Amino acid sequence: MARAATTTDAFNAVAEPRRRQILDLLSRGERPVNDLVALLGLPQPLVSKHLRVLRQVGLVAVRDVGRQRVYSLNGEPLKPIHDWVKAYEESWSRRFDRLDVVLEVLQSKEDSHGSDSD
Amino acid sequence: MARAATTTDAFNAVAEPRRRQILDLLSRGERPVNDLVALLGLPQPLVSKHLRVLRQVGLVAVRDVGRQRVYSLNGEPLKPIHDWVKAYEESWSRRFDRLDVVLEVLQSKEDSHGSDSD
DNA sequence: CGATTATATGCCAATATCGGCATATGTCAA
DNA sequence: TTGACATATGCCGATATTGGCATATAATCG
Numbered sequence: 001m002a003r004a005a006t007t008t009d010a011f012n013a014v015a016e017p018r019r020r021q022i023l024d025l026l027s028r029g030e031r032p033v034n035d036l037v038a039l040l041g042l043p044q045p046l047v048s049k050h051l052r053v054l055r056q057v058g059l060v061a062v063r064d065v066g067r068q069r070v071y072s073l074n075g076e077p078l079k080p081i082h083d084w085v086k087a088y089e090e091s092w093s094r095r096f097d098r099l100d101v102v103l104e105v106l107q108s109k110e111d112s113h114g115s116d117s118d
Numbered sequence: 119m120a121r122a123a124t125t126t127d128a129f130n131a132v133a134e135p136r137r138r139q140i141l142d143l144l145s146r147g148e149r150p151v152n153d154l155v156a157l158l159g160l161p162q163p164l165v166s167k168h169l170r171v172l173r174q175v176g177l178v179a180v181r182d183v184g185r186q187r188v189y190s191l192n193g194e195p196l197k198p199i200h201d202w203v204k205a206y207e208e209s210w211s212r213r214f215d216r217l218d219v220v221l222e223v224l225q226s227k228e229d230s231h232g233s234d235s236d
Numbered sequence: 237c238g239a240t241t242a243t244a245t246g247c248c249a250a251t252a253t254c255g256g257c258a259t260a261t262g263t264c265a266a
Numbered sequence: 267t268t269g270a271c272a273t274a275t276g277c278c279g280a281t282a283t284t285g286g287c288a289t290a291t292a293a294t295c296g
Contacts, residue, residue: 075210163275
């Protein structure tokens with residue numbers, strides 16, 4: 001085995017920061033590839049490759065306009081991510097409701113287990 | 119280069135479904151490793167390895183209790199994920215506000231570009 | 237047709253993963 | 267001390283990634 005393919009999931013596809021950047025740009029409106037290339041300052045083949053991954057998980061759609069390919073956002077595959085993290089929202093916003101847990105965290109940081117930093 | 123380390127980010131750490139499962143279990147309360155092993159039905163070394171990754175990105179904390187190591191959830195590193203996806207929430211909940219985009223998606227699916235299924 | 241523009245693909249190197257299995261480390265009990 | 271229990275680590279194989287560079291494919295223009 002190995003790590004799951006980046007095209008398995010939105011989870012996996014979006015773990016790559018550049019792909020998140022691309023989505024962020026597209027959220028402002030559709031763009032042809034070369035626009036993205038210019039905005040990102042990355043080599044064109046690399047951008048095309050990232051777009052391919054995003055296409056395969058359905059996060060972007062393409063449309064042909066002359067010799068350009070215009071990419072647009074399709075956020076729906078992000079919903080599972082949203083749904084999943086949303087359940088944890090309280091764990092940081094109301095995190096002092098469970099002081100015991102906080103204390104445990106602090107305690108384990110002071111303890112002697114190689115300080116779990118690795 | 120290669121793919122970013124799983125320990126780089128919460129984004130990367132959480133791309134692995136088993137690690138999400140572990141967090142889901144811990145969200146119900148802290149647990150020693152063997153509890154998780156039993157609940158997940160996975161080999162113990164594998165669980166320990168996943169826990170290590172989660173520890174390295176700060177998603178879990180450990181506490182020693184006798185010869186057991188009790189793991190607990192720390193959701194805070196998930197906040198960046200939440201913040202990021204949240205911005206896209208409208209793109210699926212209000213997705214018919216931009217009918218043009220929807221039409222483009224449909225159109226590109228009918229078009230002849232190898233149907234972007236790959 | 238040939239040239240140019242726009243984008244996608246192919247191949248390569250380097251890397252780090254996940255899972256399997258064996259084993260090290262650590263802790264408590266007799 | 268010896269042993270049993272709980273957990274972590276080490277090494278291995280197989281795989282797939284990201285980025286680089288060259289090149290293929292596609293479409294438009296003269």
